[in-house]
Amino acid sequence: MTHPAAGLVVMTSTERIRFGEPAATALAAEVGMLGAKRVVLIASTSLADRTDEIAKIEAALGARHAATFTGVEPHVPRDNVIAAAAVAREANADLIVSVGGGSVTDCAKIVPVMLKHDVRTPEDMAPYHITVDDAGAMVVPAFAPQDIRTICIPTTLSGGDFNPLSGATDPLSKHKQAYLERMMAPVAVILDPALTVHTPEWLWLSTGVRALDHAIETLQSFQSNDFCDGLAKSALDLLIAGLPRVKADPGDLEARLKCQIGVWQSMLPIIAGVPMGASHSIGHVLGGLCDVPHGHTSCVMSPFVLQWNEPVNAARQAPIRAAFGKPDVPAAELVDRFISDLGMPRSLAAVGVHADKMPKIAEYTMDDIWGKTNPRPISGPADVMEILELAK
Known part of the structure; x- marks a missing residue:
């Protein structure tokens, strides 16, 4: 049984x-x-x-x-x-x-x-x-x-x-x-x-990727469950559909509401107790230490964290691949392509963060609330540096 x-x-x-x-x-x-x-x-x-x-x-x-x-x-x-x-x-x-x-x-x-x-x-x-x-x-x-x-x-x-x-x-x-x-x-x-039509396009789309990252890190986590996975999958569907529609037509209020409800669903697993991983912990530090906007932190980090985690959680990444309609393509590639098509930055250098900052970012990440809850264990700053090297 x-x-x-x-x-x-x-x-x-x-x-x-x-x-x-x-x-x-x-x-x-x-x-x-x-x-x-x-x-x-x-x-x-x-x-x-x-x-x-x-x-x-x-x-x-x-x-x-x-x-x-x-x-x-x-x-x-x-x-x-x-x-x-x-x-x-x-x-x-x-x-x-x-x-x-x-x-x-x-x-x-x-x-x-x-x-x-x-x-x-x-x-x-x-x-x-x-x-x-x-x-x-x-x-x-x-x-x-x-x-x-x-x-x-x-x-x-x-x-x-x-x-x-x-x-x-x-x-x-x-x-x-x-x-x-x-x-x-x-x-x-x-x-x-x-009300959101006044929001600059870069801010709307980049924070939309932040919401996408909430769902992605839920689906990557070994601490999630069927309830939270279901919400995260629905959030991915709404955001993958809604964000490109808003980029194509900023006046598409139906698509904007799809994005807003996708955000709501993406947050419920976090509230329910699913810890986020390295994309969020590094992102918090990039924001506070390096003044990188919230959304841009996920635009940069999410695909590289997927790539770094893939050796230990490839099966957990399967629903992410399925949401993009290409189950045989690595999730990191699919998310990278989606973010790039939205016109968002895809490297630390693109958001003004260079190699001299990376040791301090790695050090601070270990003090973040999610610094040690990544599905592939992060035991110290050296592990964070591996991810940052991918993203530079």
Whole structure:
């Protein structure tokens, strides 16, 4: 008799996902349900300065709009979080709403924790981020959950909107550090494909590859399961179909929504407990240390990590090959070709990272939350250097 594998799927504190309706309308409905009276927006600077989208959301909130903070920089330097928290504190916020890409989302998810614990300086954020012990296990600090919640309205495909995990960068070490608490997941997520037409093409497509990489690393992992594999396969189907359609026709809102739902599905395995691998751990370091945009880190690293892992997990890569319709072609080649056809960068040099940075990248990767959860074991910086050499 064959015995089934045991498993555990972790759920978040997110209660609702709204999709396909205007963001301002959906947010007004959510705020009404929650009874919030002092809503603080943390918004994309480009949306606020170059479009009327933020103004429309503010108008829909009416008297319930308390303040808007803009100016979140890529990879969320700690001082951005402190500045946003100061605005929310002054406004006596009872709800935080993010409108923008991954960095805006990350900032908005951390701010309520800073308010709860009255954190007012970048240095005082240190006790709240995850560390990694010598065995590679995450050490998650325990602290009281926040009092107020977050709603996320994403404009890119980075996927952090669905996750209780968030990130901010230490300005001194340039190390991007993770923050985790169950209530950091937004109470609701609003997916408005029409809002995303303002997102630059490179940003939409590269963060779409980031979402593709979530699904790819799930399917590579020996710690996944049938539930998570099924979500990852569906996510691949939606993203492989949707991303080229948006590149061909930026006004294809149906394709944009396919991409957004693909991101949602790609994130659920991570939330459920499937650890990511070397593409994500190296990517975190490339972002914080080298200022490489979130999406570009996966554009560069994902195929090379597939190639490096293939000797130990070729069977796990079979669904990836099948999703691209070419089961006999190596997954690394198929993903490489797909990313290249989208016009995205495919080497470290193409994103401004050269050999002199590689030893520090390898060292920092070992301190990442997923530095030691790759399917082909990474025992030290020398293993990371092998992958970086492929990618240079």
